[in-house]
Amino acid sequence: MANHQLTALHSPERRELILRAAVRDGLLDPENAQLAGFLDLDAVAATVDSLHRAFPGSVEVLHAFAAKANSLVPVLARLRDLGMGCEVASPGEFAQALAAGFQPAQIVFDSPAKTRRELAQALELGVAVNVDNWQELARIDELLTTRPTRSRIGVRVNPQTGAGAIGAMSTATATSKFGIAPADDGNTERLVEAFRDRPWLTWLHCHVGSQGCPLDLMAQGVAATVALARKINSELGRRQVVGLDIGGGLPVNFADDLATSGYQEYVERLRAHAPDLFSGEFQLVTEFGRSVLAKNGFTAAYVEYTKTSGGRAIAITFAGVQVATRTVFAPDSWPIRVTAHDATGAAKHGEAVEQDVAGPACFAGDLVAEARPLPMLEPGDLVALLDTGAYYTSTPFSYNSLLEPAVHGATVAADGTVRFATLRRAQTVADLLGRTGG
Template identity: 30%
Template sequence: MNPLFAFDDDPCRALAAHHGTPCFAYSGAVAEAGFRALRAALPARVRLAYAVKANPHPELLARFASLGASFDCASIGELERVEALGLPPGRTFFAGPGKREAELRKALEMGVRVQAEGWEDLARIDRLADREIAVNLRVHPAFDLDEGNRIIGGSGPSAFGVDEEDVPRLLERAAALRHVRIRGLHVFAASNQRDAAKLRAIHGGVLDLARRLHETHGLAFEQIDLGGGLGVPYAPEETPLDLAAFGQGLSDLLARHSWFSGELILEPGRFLAGPCGIYLARVVRVKESRGTRFAILEGGINHLIRPLLTGQPFPVKAVGKGEGDVPYTLAGPLCTSLDRLGEVRLPELAAGDLLVFGTTGAYGLNEGMTHFLSHPVPPEVWVA
């Protein structure tokens, strides 16, 4: 469901009046409905691990936990948010290319399944552990799974995982570790992909890679983590992911790969968090500059950074003003020309008009919050 239709004009006005603007608002009912729909479409052997980076709001985490979700974390702050839920060990995963020792220690204390990015993760875990620890190894494939997707980065150089061609050498070194055992594979395969057939092809490539590693190196995989990448529409002409076709594709792949008896992991973040959230902000002023009409808002990329990263605006409408076809450049309040939320067409705007943005779970303030949780603000040091 697109949140612009879940939140009509009157609720938007009420939220803005009660909470002030700018603000984010979330629908628990939409969040739960999205999770249930995805869960119902999937084979029983697929586990859902919500990607906390999409939105770490405690209420959202608690709702997903009550529905049986596991959680994918990428920082110590996210681990602490999930720890507060009081879940038993085994329902949390820890990924990220730059895990510090304190973060790995926390993960071991919580009984978290670590997605090892390379030798450093394996060696540190082996040194910190006092028991046998099963980990998943993140591999960067030698082939392009989600072709042309710059978020994933293709088959070129990557800061993530172990290059596929380097896996044999790493496994030789890992054989000497006392406590660490590689029991799973992690491949982050796609980003914002709404085509079920393409997702089937991408995930088929991951399972083919897993089979090669299994047959060549004897790896006994308990888990194969397919990462995230389930997409949501950002424009009226974009169609949502066909969940029935997606689930059937995974069923077909599991049937084809009868050698694998473990569980598949999916890490939906944007797909679950995006549709349940909106962002409300008012127009501060409207101006025209050399043929371009600007609407300057109370918030900008300090709240919604995705348009800067991707060049694509969020869905947006002017509350109570109907349809319109006036071209606007949406600008924020920051003192930088980078503070732009996109080129859009709206009704004639004026100071005080209320705008509502949809699909805010993907790189909204939520993503900024995650970064805050990941890396506390460093101290300011003045040098004379």
Template identity: 35%
Template sequence: MCCCFQKMEYVIKKVLEKNLLNDDQPSVELFDVDYLNGRLDSLLEAFPEPFFEHAMAVKANPLRCVMGIARDRGLGAECASLQEAKHALSLGFAAAKVVYDSPVKTVKELREAIDLGFHTNLDNELEIQQVADYLKEYQGELPVIGLRINPVVGAGDIAMMSTAAKQSKFGLPLLEDTQDRIGKIFKDNSWLTGVHIHVGSQGVPVDKFVAGCERLFQFVEYLEALVPGQIKTVDIGGGLSTSYTEDKEPEEFTYQLYRTYLQERVPMIFSGKYRIVTEFGRSLFLKAGTSLTRVQSVKEWIEDQNPIILTHLGTNQFPREVYLPHIWRHRFSLYTADGDKKEGNEINVDIGGPLCFQGDYLAKEVLLSHPTAGDILAVHDTGAYTMSMYCRFNSILASGIYGYKKINGEIELECFKPRETFEECMQFWGFNKPNQIN
């Protein structure tokens, strides 16, 4: 299923044939639809039971065409803001399959989420009280309302991607001396019918995901004794890691292997007693994406220093990679202006982006065939957490985005999103003149 260089060479030639990479659009995003469908196949085959509901993490890739593929395969949508939740609703996701997980919600947002029928996971005691107050006047069928708990199974290799350390900002920490206090919250609020965890994502070993589920279901058993039958939905989160340095998904993070571990250590998940929700994102989308950018120029002035290639992608689309290069690093390959893969004569280069500050390097010490102006740089594994993190600094227009798939043996391109226009960019910066407030 990997997007090999040979296939990518053919896709790039299609992009050039359609004149999609040019001075008006010097960078484009490509999304492999067949690859995504393969990942969805893998997930659904690993967890085929009807009581499993898989919600794609919208924050990983909010493109409407991509979300539509997930919707059509029966997935729900895990949303980190009310805007994401309403985005999913507007695309035809069933409200009950929209999981609203924001850690910071206003009273108005909480009420609107309930009114719209979203599966809402609450974060803290104040939100619980605010919902309880609203339910005193609420008329209608109540959707799933859950509480996020932190199973406190520890952090992975990347602290900022780990949400189950003791000091996590998410949910209520489940410790020996807090369990009864959390249990009382469920006992006092019989409308709380769900419980939720999310251990983290990239850099978190599979064992921590399994340990989080194990601790979660120990708590569910505790709740069954305290409030029998109240819990109907258990959201085990998502976050399985993938690889930015290999062209294939890591064997240790396959969905089937994850299921095997869960069956061994948390068999209660598969009892059918509960609706089980998952929230996968990066592991579904990452390797479906490739970013292309023209090499605008090459600087080779300083002896014994790496040449600097200047491109149209940097912090504008890859803020994590620029600011934390020791953690986030993609694979790169270089193609000629005609789309042929460049090989041999490799040197270390530094890849500079288009933004106006010295730190705007997509990566340094990248081994590439000797680059020249007009070459095409491919940044691999960009299908998650790149375009969704787009930065407005310097008002660089966001790239056009194109899906591709094989039809009758031929690669076909389709536009998911045209390049941002100047007018769309300017809308972000407000009015030409101040509007008077009455």
């Protein structure tokens, strides 16, 4: 799918179409559904298509969606239908991937804290495992003495290429908690020996980081991993490392509707830094999450009240920390765009006035935008939080017992008809009481 088509899919007009249809269909309602997430399923399909096209057809590659980015089972099932695999990093995500119908061979199990039981289950099913550390490797040694496995097993390495703009998203720093750092004292030699002793160890994995990491930094980490694979193979005199899992991490542009860096551009950077990646010597796995979904989703909420306080204009809405957790707690790292709409979902026009867009939670910092120039918001209006298809509505935070909103998938027919499918029903008070011992 060409970039201009993707951009058209990420347009104010298209979001407005979906929003108006949602109001018309009662998916947004001032009394019964004050907050909801939306995922544009046509745009998701176009994004996945662009990912498949970006990688050369001559290389065997499994694009495993990082379930942490949006672990709703119907979303995972759609991504499976679109030809993706699934990367999981907890027993919950593991179960969600299986429930979404992924075959074990399409699932990759990461996480720095896998228990014996989880590892045994993965090995029994034949799910790929990326070993995080020496102790986990010893655990796998033990488990394999009693059971053969079809799992492909790799080691996660930390290429220590450094941090991007967001420290918490940078997984390849000198002291990162993830993987084994080959450059640390004696580790390269130890890795070579570990592969020599274990013919079943056949993959290397790295994930340099997520949002905030420049493409060149990510590609440098991959290049270091390719070099290590070649070193292992040449020292062992056999082609033991047959595959490389290069992780995810393509940064997303939260500033406007343009897809500033795409998969094609990343593949070009990979070719420049790590040409051997595409030599055909290695099978590949990728683990993109945010870049697959973020720009294809938005969150809509009603404005309940507006006020001024000390001269500051504030709109109190139903979208706050429970659905925009990162933005509320770390607004400088995770700024998001907000658009203003009237009660029908139509875009509001008029003079832009600086105002804060607040959530419903009981702490002063529950703000999704501060001093944001927007047409003056009034009670009964709607706001849309853009680019929230990954790591936002799908990953709610249960502070104040705020209920998890519904998430709806939308498709738009050529004649502009919008159809919705439920991706997650809204949590009810009864669900909440059940979860909290009521």
